[in-house]
């Protein structure tokens with residue numbers, strides 16, 4: 789998958805600042821959708837601002853598959869997971885080949901795509917990949933940053949998701965973001 793202006797790896801540290809919780813609290817955002825024992829995806833996870841809270845939410849019987857195209861992001865994610873004692877259920881997945889998403893064929897219960905799609909050149913392929921990894925009726929929380937993405941561009945992305953087999957369920961209120969909950973048909 790080709791990409792455009794990808795967030796540099798050092799920005800990964802800025803995404804972890806505690807102040808972010810005031811507008812984007814991972815537990816508040818994800819609690820309605822993630823339950824213990826689930827297999828979930830954090831797609832474009834960076835250093836795991838969302839992945840670690842997700843791992844706590846799925847517990848020891850669940851798994852969080854954390855996809856990214858930058859190895860440095862995943863190295864920091866792994867270091868943070870180790871420090872938090874969460875290596876058992878956090879699975880860093882470097883996207884270098886189709887196999888990485890093939891391993892999750894229709895088995896995931898939930899996916900998060902937060903502030904990632906605008907960095908991806910081929911969004912049709914992106915949503916098709918996500919659809920391929922999710923179970924039927926599984927949910928995808930899709931959010932984009934208001935500062936970087938226009939409402940028009942966000943709606944265009946939703947249209948691409950719909951073409952790939954997602955239905956829009958509801959609009960979500962998340963700080964500094966456009967956000968929707970999508971469901972795989």
Ligand SMILES: C[S@@+](CC[C@H](N)C(=O)[O-])C[C@H]1O[C@@H](n2cnc3c(N)ncnc32)[C@H](O)[C@@H]1O
Nearest residue numbers: 795803832833834837856857858902903904907
């Ligand atoms: C702005 S960061 C957002 C990180 C995280 N979701 C968050 O909200 O803290 C975007 C991340 O998406 C990753 N990314 C960009 N293009 C990607 C692609 N095609 N597939 C997977 N990850 C990608 C980048 O490497 C970067 O870590």
